[in-house]
Amino acid sequence: MIREPRRDDAGFTMVELLVVMLIIGVLAAIAIPMYLNQTRQAHDAAARSDAMSLGVEIRAAYSQDPVTLVELVAGNYEINGDVAFPASPGVVFETWVPGDEDAWCVQLSHPGGDVSRSPGVRFDGTDGYVEDSACATP
Helix, strand or coil, rough: CCCCCCCCCCCCHHHHHHHHHHHHHHHHHEEEEHHHHHEEEEEEHHEEEEEHHHHHCCCCCCCCCCCCEEEEEEEEEECCCEEEEEEECCCCCEEEECCCCCEEEEECCCCCCCCCCCCCCECCCCCCCCCCCCCCCC
């Protein structure tokens, strides 16, 4: 026996709920990879920005005195013991290869990036900014 629907029957049918769930699934399948890609690009941009800024600061420091030490201390990049600027979140200071004004190199990485993951990005006295490359050890 089929019962007649009453006026006070409210709610959604199972088919309507399944259609809504399908639409949400399709939207999530599109949005999540786009979000992850944007996140990787943001990590790369942070490493790139830090490398370029640090490289410019090192070049400026060489115009005054020879640069003997570049390091990351308590979240700040330091050049010869003087604070240059704060490091971006997640950026890893890999290495500093000292040299004269044209033969130094600083290498940074970000574990969440694409081109900045491994070996990272570098800025040196000869080539400037270089992606996906490590400093050559002397």
